[in-house]
Amino acid sequence: MKTGVVLSGALHGGFIAVVVLGLPWLNTDRANMEEVTTVSIIDAAELDAMTSSAPEAPAFEPDEISAPSFEEDAGDPPEMDFAPIATVKDDVEAPSEQDEEADLTAVATRLSNVEVQAEVETQDEVALDQLSSLTMPSSPGSDLAISRPQAPSLSARPPAPRPSEVISVPNPPSLRDTPPSRETVEETVPEETTEDVAAIEPDEATSPEESTPEVTPDEPNGEPEGLIQQSARPIVRPRNFEAQLAKKEKERLAEIEAAEAAERERIEAEEEEAEAARLAQEQADAEAAEIAAALAEVGSNKSGDDAPAEAASSEELPLGPPIDAGSENAFIAQLSGCWNFDPGMQNAAEMVVTMEFNMNPDGSVVQGSIKALSPPDAPGIKTAITNARAAIVLCEGAGYPLPSESYGRWKTTRVTFDPSKGSLSW
């Protein structure tokens, strides 16, 4: 009995201790769990392959982002930028005006001519991709049709500037009327200006990298401690001025180094986080791409002759909830507004056409996916198909209002344009 009581007491006591204190390996589990989870996501071989194949990877190269930003942030970019700008402005003012009158007038005239010609000439119709289709075979049926001139070949026609190029041409009047600003002068002749300044004032006109440690003390808005304030008092010099100066300078440099080290650690931490996020995103993208590839593979296996827009078959997408009547009515209302039909055409009531097209998740129509399921053999049906196709294109707007959760149901949409039940005159 005593033994039982002792055993029971010991076990209960041990259990209570475990509940209160916990097991030792359970405490380390959390950290380990997080690490294990992270490692399993990143995964070595697959991740490398995905990273190398991911197209976005070069844009997120850490070297290009971290190196310059870190140094400039840790250094004194405001001082570096500010000092040369102020110097350049003062010293180059006179020659820049000369430059303006001499060079910019000529430039403005030249650009003005270009723009005038461009505005007029680019109104001409130019579409190089159309040239190959411009064949005009003769039609023997018409007695008035005598000949059909050949369109110029692609090689014989120089490409004309496109409107986008015209837009990019600077506006001549604004260039001519506006006096060159400080920034304009810097961007136009940065190197020559710097050299001129250096020749005039060698102490201040140095390259940004070289001047960084020296310009900072001269900056009136610099750090409050140290030489700037002391040098502003020229009347009395302390006895051990050199030693104090060296000591204070040493302290200041130490503080700067500490701040730089802290900042470097912070940036490194941020870079690590960004890198981890990038890797996670890449992995997610790679997974999505692989899923899409799998879907495409499945789609191609099931219907290999479909249009490219149907490469990703919707059969494997989750259907989602059924499309409610309100959404369907909204879709029909939007499309009906653009369906222009001529009720006076012959056999108008028989002009029933069915169109099928694919849509993106945002409700936009997949380009090139619109096709007519009705054979264009009946007279007039070709026009009806053209009008139906135009309705789908014209009424797309910002996308058709269909519920996104049901995308699997409307990724492929089939619309029957049936005027027979509409307001036909007869």
Next chain:
Amino acid sequence: MKFIKTLLVGLSVLAAPAYAQDGCPANVFCATLNDFTVKPLPIALPDFVAETSGSGRVAGDIGRVISANLVNSGLFVEVPREAHIARIRDFNTPVQYANWSPIGARALVTGAVSTTSDGRLIVKFRVWDPVNQKQIGEGQQFAGTQADWRRMAHKVSDEVYTRLTGEGAYFDSRVVFVAETGPKNARQKQLALMDQDGANLKLLTGGGSLVVTPRFSPDGSRIVYTGFDTGTPQVYLLDVNSLQKQRLGDASTITSAPRFSPDGRRVIYAGGRPGAADIFERDLSTGQRRQLTNTSAIETEPSYSPDGSQIVFESDRSGSQQIYVMPAGGGEARRISKGAGRYGTPVWSPRGDLIAFTKIVKGRFSIGVMRTDGSQEQLLTASTLEEGPTWSPNGRVIMYFREIPGATGGPQLWSVDITGRNEKRVPVQGFASDPSWSTLLR
């Protein structure tokens, strides 16, 4: 990942396509549209390029005629020139669709005009679809004399119309009608000819005797009409080019309301005595006459179906003026007009699907259309007095005359789309009645 991929492939293979009960797959959203809009198609008609010196003026004239034709049809509305953001400077340079779709153009016509060394005129054109980004049909050109510039403009209009509507056109056609001059109690009536848009007016007969109900032959070279040279109505045949006329039949019979058969070899008309008339047919090559109806009623205004197999006419054999259809060789006629009121002047559509008529209800006149079995009757117009419908060559437009009441009033030519839209007056100077539309010129 391989597991997911395998799972997806496996599921797709196993999953059978689910079909809704109406035949629409579960993964396809199927919708049906019944309501549509009826709006003129916006069409951009930039200036035709003048490719040779001196052709600029005629290029502008041709462009204006084309624009007027298309817009007057009621099926097109021109995109204002001020809205154009591009200019056509070279006919052979392809269009840039991005310049025309944003301004709302659903169609674009580009063209050029030039003159050859021997003075001939050449008109070229292309039709484009900026929305679907394609050329519609092929480029085409017409050539003719300087004097034919209007016809070439009509030809281009016809091609554009046909390519955009998928149906036949009617712009290169003419109208024969009765031009009326003088006071109301002493009106002179002459046969006159004009283009469908009112241009190129030409008088065919003098004003010495009354003329009514002229009708074109299918090839447009001849006209049959009712003349009163002898004081009684007689059917005459007029050659449009030589203006030579001949009476059909002997002078002792009363004949009226003639119309050619679709092959142009026969003429049907009403003949008989005062107070009664039957339908007759005369073979133009043999002169042989055949009676197609034989009643004591007044039966008149016969019109062949386009295939020549049937004849529609008006008759009061039932006690009131109604529309009947019978076989072209005669036989039992069936009444197709069913509504209240009186029906007259039936004309079979060149498309064959409709019959136009004049309807009189409580003293008010209307121009209407019905199916050839009399169903789906639609009244298109209404006024105190209007009648005499005639079909455009494509069966899309009806021209008729409307009497403007009053001491200074008189008949005018009007036209209306078969949907009842786009009713407008045909620009003819003076009074005009009894129009008859030709087929498309060749």
